[in-house]
Amino acid sequence: MKRFTWFNTISLTLGFAFLYIPMLILIIYSFNASKLVTVWAGFSTQWYSRLFNNEAFIDAAWVTLKVGFISSCAATILGTMIAYIMVRGGRFYGRSLFSSMIYAPLVMPEVITGLSLLLLFISIGLDRGVFTIILAHTTFSMCYVSVVVSSRLASFDVSIEEAAIDLGCTAFDAFRSVTLPIIAPAVISGWLLAFTLSLDDLVIASFVSGPASTTLPIKIYSSVRLGLSPEINALSTLMIAVVTFGVLTSSIISKRAIKRQKREEEQAFKNG
Amino acid sequence: MNFRKYLFILIPYSWLVALFLVPFIIVVKMSLSDGVMAIPPYTPYLTLTEGWAGITNFFTNLDFENFIFLTEDNLYWIAYLSSLKIAAISTVITLLVGYPIAYGMANASNEWRPTLIMLVILPFWTSFLIRIYSWMGILSQEGFLNQFLLWLGIIDQPLTLLNTNIAVYIGIVYTYLPFMILPIYASLEKLDLSLLEAAKDLGCNRTQSFWLVTVPLSKAGIIAGCFLVFIPVIGEFVIPSLLGGADTLMIGTILWQEFFANRDWPVASAVAVILLLILMVPIILFQRSEQKQREAE
Numbered sequence: 001m002k003r004f005t006w007f008n009t010i011s012l013t014l015g016f017a018f019l020y021i022p023m024l025i026l027i028i029y030s031f032n033a034s035k036l037v038t039v040w041a042g043f044s045t046q047w048y049s050r051l052f053n054n055e056a057f058i059d060a061a062w063v064t065l066k067v068g069f070i071s072s073c074a075a076t077i078l079g080t081m082i083a084y085i086m087v088r089g090g091r092f093y094g095r096s097l098f099s100s101m102i103y104a105p106l107v108m109p110e111v112i113t114g115l116s117l118l119l120l121f122i123s124i125g126l127d128r129g130v131f132t133i134i135l136a137h138t139t140f141s142m143c144y145v146s147v148v149v150s151s152r153l154a155s156f157d158v159s160i161e162e163a164a165i166d167l168g169c170t171a172f173d174a175f176r177s178v179t180l181p182i183i184a185p186a187v188i189s190g191w192l193l194a195f196t197l198s199l200d201d202l203v204i205a206s207f208v209s210g211p212a213s214t215t216l217p218i219k220i221y222s223s224v225r226l227g228l229s230p231e232i233n234a235l236s237t238l239m240i241a242v243v244t245f246g247v248l249t250s251s252i253i254s255k256r257a258i259k260r261q262k263r264e265e266e267q268a269f270k271n272g
Numbered sequence: 273m274n275f276r277k278y279l280f281i282l283i284p285y286s287w288l289v290a291l292f293l294v295p296f297i298i299v300v301k302m303s304l305s306d307g308v309m310a311i312p313p314y315t316p317y318l319t320l321t322e323g324w325a326g327i328t329n330f331f332t333n334l335d336f337e338n339f340i341f342l343t344e345d346n347l348y349w350i351a352y353l354s355s356l357k358i359a360a361i362s363t364v365i366t367l368l369v370g371y372p373i374a375y376g377m378a379n380a381s382n383e384w385r386p387t388l389i390m391l392v393i394l395p396f397w398t399s400f401l402i403r404i405y406s407w408m409g410i411l412s413q414e415g416f417l418n419q420f421l422l423w424l425g426i427i428d429q430p431l432t433l434l435n436t437n438i439a440v441y442i443g444i445v446y447t448y449l450p451f452m453i454l455p456i457y458a459s460l461e462k463l464d465l466s467l468l469e470a471a472k473d474l475g476c477n478r479t480q481s482f483w484l485v486t487v488p489l490s491k492a493g494i495i496a497g498c499f500l501v502f503i504p505v506i507g508e509f510v511i512p513s514l515l516g517g518a519d520t521l522m523i524g525t526i527l528w529q530e531f532f533a534n535r536d537w538p539v540a541s542a543v544a545v546i547l548l549l550i551l552m553v554p555i556i557l558f559q560r561s562e563q564k565q566r567e568a569e
Contacts, residue, residue, distance in 0.1 A: 008376035012388070015373035019395055019449065022406035025416055029409065038414045082284045092281055101288040107555050109507025111527045112544045116295035119302055119537070139291040142284070200399050203509050207531075217401050224405050224514065228412065236402040243397045251390060 023240060030233035037228040047234040057219060057235065064199055064216040067130060071137035072194035078138065079145025079194070080187055084175070086146065087153040105143045113140060114207030121208060128210035136208045137198040144197060145190035152186035153179075185254065192250070196243075303338055303541035338542035348543065351521040352550060358437070358512075358522060359505040362444040366501050367494065369445055370452035374493070375486075377453070378460035389457070396450045404443055404514050411439050411515070435517030443511040448504070452497040459493030460486070492565050499558040506554075507547060523547050 030048075034041035051057060082102060089095075105113065117136045121128060160182075164174040180187070202217040209218060216235075223229055342348045377388045395403060410416045411433040418430040433439050463486065471481035487494075509524035516522070523543065530540035 005379070007372075008379050011372035012376040012380070015369070015376070015449075015453075016391060018369070018446070019391070022403070022410055022446070023395070023398070025409065026402070026406040036414075037409050038412065038416060038419070078284045078287060081280065085281050085284070089277070089281065092278070094285070098281075098285055098288070101292050105292060107503055107551065109504070109509075109524060109547060109551070111507060111509050111524050112299070112548060115527065115531060115540060115544055116299045117291065119298045119541075120291070120295040123298060135291060139287070142287075196397055200401070202401055217399070220401055220405070221510075221514075224401075224408065228409055232405060233409075236399070236405065239402060240398055243399075244394065247390070247394055247397055 026233055027237045027240065030230065030237040032230060032233075035230060037230055037233060047230040048238075051231050051234045051238075054231065056214075057216070057231075060214050060216045060219040063130060063213055067133045067137060067205075067215060068195050068198040071134045071198050072141060072191050074134070074138040075142040075145050075194040076187060076191045079142040079190055080149050080183075082142065082146035083149035083153050084179075087150050088158070102143050102146055105140045106147070108140075110201070110203035114204040117204065118207040128208055129213045132208045132210070133205050133213060133215065136204050137194075137201060140204070141194035141197045144193050145187075148190040148193060149183060149186045152183045156182055185257070189250075192246075299541045299544055302538055303545045304336065305338075305538045338538045339546070341539065342542055342546065347521075348523075348526065348546075351523045351526045352546070354521040355506050355523045356550070358440060358444070358520075359502050359508075362441050362448070362505055363498050363502045365441060366445045366448055366452045367498060370449055370497065371456055371494070373449075374453045374456035374460055377457050378463070389454075392450050392453050392457075400447060401510060403447055404510055407439065407443055407446065407515060408434060411442070434515065435520075437516065437520055439515035439517075440512055440520055440522075443515045444501075444505055444508070447511065448501045451500040455496040455500065456490055456493035459490040463489050492561075495561050496558075496565075499554060499561075503551065503554050503558065506551060 029037055029040070031043050031045060032040055033044035033046065085092075086099065086102070114136070117132075117139070118128075121132050126132060161174050161178055164178045165171065169177070200217065201215075202221050205215045206218055206221075209215060220232060220235065224232055373392075377385065377392075380388055408415075412418075413430050413432065413434070415434070417433065418427075421427045422430065467485050467489070468481055471485050476484060507524045508522060509528055512520045512522040512525050513528070516525070527540055527543045527547070530536050530543060
């Protein structure tokens, strides 16, 4: 049964063509000399140099990176805490409310999250800007981090942690020197997920951003709404390149880590 | 020890209460308030300085006016129904497109599978906005699809695709496809191949064994994939606003317009509350089916 029949080959080819051709066209036409995105007029990199000279885009990129970095770090810390509480915390008062508050943001439409946070910021008189976007992004991405980390936490043996405590570690020491190294891959992928979600968010940021804090997606959206633009193609190409590079390297690193772990385990087995 | 444990719990707990629960309560409260021409454009305020009189005054000012307004104006009903319709149709199309891909992946050789999985996940990491934008160039009047079809001689007039519901469907299928493929692939991968051999021995041909064995055994993946597409599409904003046209009515864009263009915050809040009530149904059904699945395993 495990064989490449013609049906499987065709469905995979068509499926991946559907997924990748639009992005390929986008990339190819970012090197187009013409201002008309859909008409090829020779090779040129002028849209890239224009992009790098466009201060509005550069500013927006900085705001986006700053928001993404801070919010994903905060979300990783809070999300890991949540995962630890949910998996190891046992019973506590208000646990069911807590767990529904973790899962609700995952299914909440972005328009509602954005609207509700904006109404909160206005009612407490907080000026909208970079800080409010960070608060908003931390809130929804910490829930994603907690899902990623809890699945890893739930799958490892509690007795290792208990052994560390029996041997004289405090709960925090046991977490830092035993639990954290084991769940580290999940924490890192949680951080990456939070960072990507923040970089990608248009809707929530549009609600909670102020006039001086335009993020890249807001800038892209307002330019794209007016029609196609070769500068946006160039920007998209850069973003796709960064993401592809990131995903490829992280998958290679994790593959190597798994191999090394296997080798070490075999070594330990032989020695033991 | 216990005190420390509660302190540890208190940090994320209070964060979620302050930035998720409280904002949500504010939306519900806002949906019961009256719109006025001011900034912020609504009354009533809860003023605690007035004491009990302020509180009673606050509650007597709340009413269901905005909800009554929503039921009286056909636009909102049509928008809710049309969101559900678009979500349902695009879920079915995504299933029809995604199932063969997941099937092909599950039947691929072991050395190919990790690469194929990565190829499905990779678009998920790329910006949603960029993926939608890439279709604007393909579907526009002078776009690549029209150029291609004209060149083939299938059509002699360019088709109007961008800013129609067709473009919205294509955009949804394109962006949500990984959410459909991955759960179906996960359930197909677990499939016990000896069952297919047994079906063959019992006289099934390949089509029969596909419909009688493979499809029922991948039901869990199909259900999960469908909910993962259906639920977020109902409240979708970016796809209808960039690819849709004047006749594309989706509740996400209506909410956005009420808020940003009409500046009617109470009505926008009422739209949000009803949208959440509608979403509760598929979300609860999804949770139930997941729970059943876990119990079965």
